Amino acid sequence: MRKLRPIMFVGTASDVGKSVITAGFCRIFKQDGYQPAPFKAQNMSLNSYATPDGLEIGRAQAVQAEAAGIACHTDMNPVLLKPTNDKSSQVILNGKPIGNQSAYDYFMGNNRAELFTAVKQAFDRLSNQYSPVVMEGAGSISELNLKHRDITNLRMAQHAGAATYLIGDIDRGGLFGSVYGTIALLTPEERSIIKGIIVNKFRGDARLFEDGRRMLEELTGVPVVGVLPYFRDIFIEQEDSVSLEQKFRSTVAGKVNVAVVLLKRLSNFTDFDRLERDPRVNLFYSNQPDELRKADIVILPGSKNTIEDLLTLKNNGVASAIVSAHKDGKTVIGICGGYQMMGERIDDPDHLESAIESIPGLGLLPVRTVLQPTKTTQQRQFTYQQQTARCVGYEIHMGETTVLGTSNPVAYLDNGLADGYRHSHRCWGTYLHGILDNDVVINDLLTDYSTQQSESPFDFQKFKDQQYDRLADVIRANIDMDQVYATLHV
Ligand SMILES: NC(=O)CC[C@H](N)C(=O)O
Numbered sequence: 481m482r483k484l485r486p487i488m489f490v491g492t493a494s495d496v497g498k499s500v501i502t503a504g505f506c507r508i509f510k511q512d513g514y515q516p517a518p519f520k521a522q523n524m525s526l527n528s529y530a531t532p533d534g535l536e537i538g539r540a541q542a543v544q545a546e547a548a549g550i551a552c553h554t555d556m557n558p559v560l561l562k563p564t565n566d567k568s569s570q571v572i573l574n575g576k577p578i579g580n581q582s583a584y585d586y587f588m589g590n591n592r593a594e595l596f597t598a599v600k601q602a603f604d605r606l607s608n609q610y611s612p613v614v615m616e617g618a619g620s621i622s623e624l625n626l627k628h629r630d631i632t633n634l635r636m637a638q639h640a641g642a643a644t645y646l647i648g649d650i651d652r653g654g655l656f657g658s659v660y661g662t663i664a665l666l667t668p669e670e671r672s673i674i675k676g677i678i679v680n681k682f683r684g685d686a687r688l689f690e691d692g693r694r695m696l697e698e699l700t701g702v703p704v705v706g707v708l709p710y711f712r713d714i715f716i717e718q719e720d721s722v723s724l725e726q727k728f729r730s731t732v733a734g735k736v737n738v739a740v741v742l743l744k745r746l747s748n749f750t751d752f753d754r755l756e757r758d759p760r761v762n763l764f765y766s767n768q769p770d771e772l773r774k775a776d777i778v779i780l781p782g783s784k785n786t787i788e789d790l791l792t793l794k795n796n797g798v799a800s801a802i803v804s805a806h807k808d809g810k811t812v813i814g815i816c817g818g819y820q821m822m823g824e825r826i827d828d829p830d831h832l833e834s835a836i837e838s839i840p841g842l843g844l845l846p847v848r849t850v851l852q853p854t855k856t857t858q859q860r861q862f863t864y865q866q867q868t869a870r871c872v873g874y875e876i877h878m879g880e881t882t883v884l885g886t887s888n889p890v891a892y893l894d895n896g897l898a899d900g901y902r903h904s905h906r907c908w909g910t911y912l913h914g915i916l917d918n919d920v921v922i923n924d925l926l927t928d929y930s931t932q933q934s935e936s937p938f939d940f941q942k943f944k945d946q947q948y949d950r951l952a953d954v955i956r957a958n959i960d961m962d963q964v965y966a967t968l969h970v
Pocket residue numbers: 747748781782783784785786815816817818833851876877878879880
């Protein structure tokens with residue numbers, strides 16, 4: 481294996497584009513014949529993924545692994561925090577839940593020494609197998625009050641000996657202040673590992689920024705290795721639900737209108753990326769009963785807090801809008817938490833997700849769910865209904881759902897078990913995240929609403945692969961890769 485030093489991308493703030501740039505560099509190193517792997521010590525997100533060995537990691541690292549052309553592993557993201565409510569998160573360590581914030585407090589004692597040891601071990605295992613490790617920091621690196629117990633940013637970069645690049649976001653403004661300030665607040669040792677600055681999200685002709693670039697270099701003494709354009713035409717999965725805000729839309733005439741119910745703790749919104757790209761479909765997120773009523777298909781997505789999110793829907797009129805959509809003959813489907821909500825009742829006797837022990841469901845499906853301390857995290861292969869095509873998806877849930885009466889599954893898993901409940905063609909629920917990435921499922925969902933057949937089957941995997949290549953092209957065109965490589969030779 482050709483060896484390079486690890487490289488790390490850190491930010492002046494959150495949402496400056498670290499995860500996308502990390503994914504792009506994973507693809508570049510793969511194209512250049514290296515064996516890269518992504519790493520982020522700690523991620524906070526409700527989008528997660530199941531690894532091939534049945535463990536859970538943040539979705540962003542799974543995406544970056546895909547860009548690197550390798551299977552994902554928990555060593556790429558040893559700590560994942562999944563916010564269940566405003567005060568507490570479920571803590572996933574090396575792929576398994578170790579409890580909620582209270583357990584986390586325990587780990588935080590002693591300035592999180594145990595967690596830091598665990599993430600360093602994960603990094604070391606990864607760097608024995610791959611090179612370069614392409615690392616991502618979290619949020620901003622200048623949160624001085626948190627620095628002594630940081631396990632994700634510069635302490636991790638120092639452990640790894642990573643050539644570190646600071647990303648600033650010019651679109652949100654304040655670039656000079658944030659980049660200059662961030663570097664000024666570093667200790668001399670920390671400063672010595674910062675090898676370059678990347679200006680991200682530049683709109684317009686980057687040549688206009690030449691003066692700015694020189695000023696930034698003079699101010700900080702650190703080279704600006706590139707200015708990346710603001711682009712929206714390359715599809716890379718987003719990790720934050722901040723991006724959902726930009727998707728708020730309503731119905732469109734002449735399209736199959738699909739409404740995804742916007743939940744406070746919506747998890748795995750990547751479930752809808754493929755459907756959103758179908759030319760027959762107008763997909764929008766909404767929590768407005770009137771907008772939901774206008775849709776042809778209503779989808780209840782996953783939730784990290786099924787009971788509290790359902791309670792909100794009951795209070796804001798969305799629950800009755802969904803039930804009346806169903807009565808009016810529209811399609812209503814649920815995925816994971818949404819499937820649980822469609823049933824008769826949900827119980828949480830151990831208060832895994834909230835203080836509320838039990839809530840009646842929407843009563844659309846004869847199933848009942850009890851949240852259990854052991855979590856299912858599995859990649860799945862399955863067949864859908866009577867179709868023979870092999871489909872893929874994954875499960876991530878605490879809930880165990882039982883069918884009251886005769887079963888009528890949505891899908892048949894490769895392990896011989898059945899999944900979900902199908903009340904009718906227009907009313908069903910499943911635990912399978914990613915089910916809507918499969919053509920046979922999408923075509924079945926849309927048959928009642930569109931005479932158009934999808935042209936050629938849409939190969940989502942191939943599409944994503946092309947997008948990683950396009951991302952790599954944009955980075956190569958705007959970042960001086962020779963300069964970057966010069967900092968990586970061991
Ligand atoms: N991903 C999900 O929707 C999970 C649903 C629910 N919170 C559970 O853990 O069972």
